[in-house]
Amino acid sequence: MRFGVVVFPGSNCDHDAWYAVSQNLGQSAEFIWHDSPNLNNVDAVILPGGFSYGDYLRCGAIAKFSKVMGAVRKFADEGGMVLGICNGFQILVESGMLPGALLRNRDLRFVCRDVTLRIETTNSPFTSAATKGQMIRVPVAHGEGCYFADDRTLDELEGEDRVIVRYVDNPNGSLRDIAGICSAKRNVMGLMPHPERASDALLGSTEGRVILQSMLQSLVIK
């Protein structure tokens, strides 16, 4: 399967996502430059972490205007799988492809550490290879990862089973411990933690791999 990793100016986890997909998962992965009008017919898209366009104004606020995001939106509308990690999640939220907002962390400080996530549903192409309630140990590294939405939206997310992963030890003050959510059509997911950084046994954990593997499995079935 071919994964496309979008590179915005200021992306800095693009190579990590590429490495996890190509070296740890053994799939084909290619970079897609931010001013590309198309996605080169990839099977799935990853919006990687980093500081797109310096995160000026607000995290992800400028990236949503980039040319490639038009193609990403179209791809998602047609049912294509899009995974936004960290800054990628912020971009999806700013683009309106996912609801809510990501605010500054509760402690007002950048936080980098391993957190434990609970997989809340396997009813998504990003967790279909996992088991419900499965705990995975994955790093976070962000300054603005506090998930916020109004109560109605939060209720809706929960009612529609769209909260995909929750923090067991909430590092940033996210409402209802939300670490990752998916779109109504379930083919777009954003999460703050970095599954691509927990995909290589040498780095101490391969527990993040289940998300990438689920995507792969979903693509094969499709």
Next chain:
Amino acid sequence: MSQLPQEEIEKVRSILGREPNETELGIFTVMWSEHCSYKSSRIHLKKLPTKSDRVLVGPGENAGIIDIGADKDGHRYAIAFKIESHNHPSFIEPFQGAATGVGGILRDIFTMGARPIAVMDAIRFGPMDDPQHGDRNRRIVTGVVEGIAHYGNCFGVPTVGGETVFESCYNGNPLVNVFALGIFRHDEIFLGQATGVGNPVIYVGAKTGRDGIHGASMASAEFTEESKQKRPNVQVGDPFMEKLLLEACIEAMHTGAIVGIQDMGAAGLTCSTCEMGSRAGTGIEIDLAQVPQRETGMTPYEIMLSESQERMLLVAAKGREEEVFAVFRKWGLDAVTVGTVTDTAKLIVRNHGELVADIPNRELADEAPLYDRPHGVAAYRPAPMETPKFASKDLNADLLTLVASADLCSKRWIWQQYDYTVRTNTLAGPGGDAAVIRIKETGTSVAMSLDGNGRYCVLSPREGARLMVAECCRNLSVVGAEPVAATNNLNFGNPERPEIMAQLVEAIEGLGEACAFFDTPITGGNVSLYNETLGDAIWPTPVLGVVGLLATAPPVTIAFKNEDRTILLIGGRGSSPDSINETRFGGTKYGKYVIKSLWGLPPALDMDYEKRVQKATREIVRAGLAESAHDIGDGGLAVALAECCAGGIGAQVTLETTLRPELALFHEGPSRVVISTSDVAAIEKIARENSIECARLGSTLGVGAAARLQVSGNGTVWIDRPVSQLREVWESALENLLAPDKVSPVHG
């Protein structure tokens, strides 16, 4: 504005054969500043070893480069690394001072063609609970840490380790020393040389503004009351711009159209032009009208001396400019031809065609006056030789005092603000003895350790410097890495005072001796002098970064992993009265935090024995015999054991010793490593083969709530505390010290 001394102005006149104009005088003033010219230290720096089979580029370039071996296709790889200080700016404006310190050293690495893959920081502050300066010190700590995090995190380089130390001598003069390391292939190395007469000189990156003018000169003067008004001299950093500059530079280098490149750091455009010309023996002619400017009405003087960040100067092959421009256009960056390489060996600066400076490159860049400053007096030493009377009232309380102290407590609050896992190479991150970064391309890993000890060095600069080298190399050996090269940052006071100059000379000589002995040549570094505020000098504080190599494998870490393992002390207890005695106890953390005094001498180091301990440790770790391994450093054996227990597994240790308990538990004698293992016989064999001691201390015991650290000496219980208490105190201390108001006062 800083002024050149009269005799140096005379030298300028004789070089030019005439009176310098204002711009020329400004150019000479920054290039001949202590910061840029090393005029007080250079003759002594020549005493340092700089060569080995691995060293590809030594001192004098933007960073040192060493060979690290080949990938499976035979491509040879190298690492570039260097440490640099940003002390003065970080005092005036902690956030931007520290941030641009990171930015500056990163440019030094990627200007050579290497992609930065790790950063470490050695940071020193006044005490957070200082009665007079505590508020300010805490603000500086917070600002510096946020500045480092801001720049490194956004740039996308992991900050993987370092050290944080608090002493009163840094009250008015914090130290921020930043180390960076990058990776590339041998055929990707670029040098800062303006070769090829007729080649275009191209300016790339951020526009030039009025920020940072005379930063280099400011960094070469003592602090006075007026220094705080120098905030405009501190540069402002933009890590996003730097990230674009990195990607664009590396991509442009790969076109093959670039012949030389240098970043604009201290002394900005002045330094990059004359140094690139001087190294190549060529001249450079530029017109300032072409320089992208952020502000209007800038004078030639301001443009030449600006230290605006995120700028590079490069020389391209004539006729291939467009290839370079295309890359920078792609990344949205300015790239403009500002001049050409000439055969005149001169720096010629014009502004709209009008000549504003005409200076010989070599004389400007390399012939700054060198001083052999007087140092024939005893090094300044504000401590007696005599040991004060002391007797512990409660050894448990002493241990808790130490693990809760600012120097020895967990620095998690700091390093969790740094992204240490980006780039997915971090095998061992902050909090260990050494950081380990795997090199994806070669199957090898690079280990690195930063260390300094002003407390030891103020007692004896020579012995302190040697101990620092030993400590760094031991830290690497504990993770199984072979130390191969080093970079140094020499932080000292005013070299015009002989008793300070004596500290500098002795420290350099001690450093040189030990680096030669441990086969770790110095490939570059930085000298920061005039670290004084209102006449008070900092303690002599050399800081060393050593890099080592090892095969990529899961790392060995500090914490005990399992119960019922034997705890061994590689190197032995160090009970010889010649080396472990009260005089040699005077620089310890126990002396500092419990006795609250400084006296005597630093711990005694037997370099030959140390080397054997390190070799044995590497053999043990590489053979997979150690489940955990931890170097004994500040705080001695008891603190090291507490740190080993912090993972939640307890220990029962018995010491047979002739030493009094304070010394047995807390002396900081070097050449010792704590290991837990299930294969005692194999380790003892390695110890015997290396002719070193290997003492059985006890065993790991208890997990979770049942875990205790128990140390008995000569049949008496000396230490007995729950691991949970030690860990709680150790982990929360820094945050409590930073927010003293949040700690609820204890009422009876």
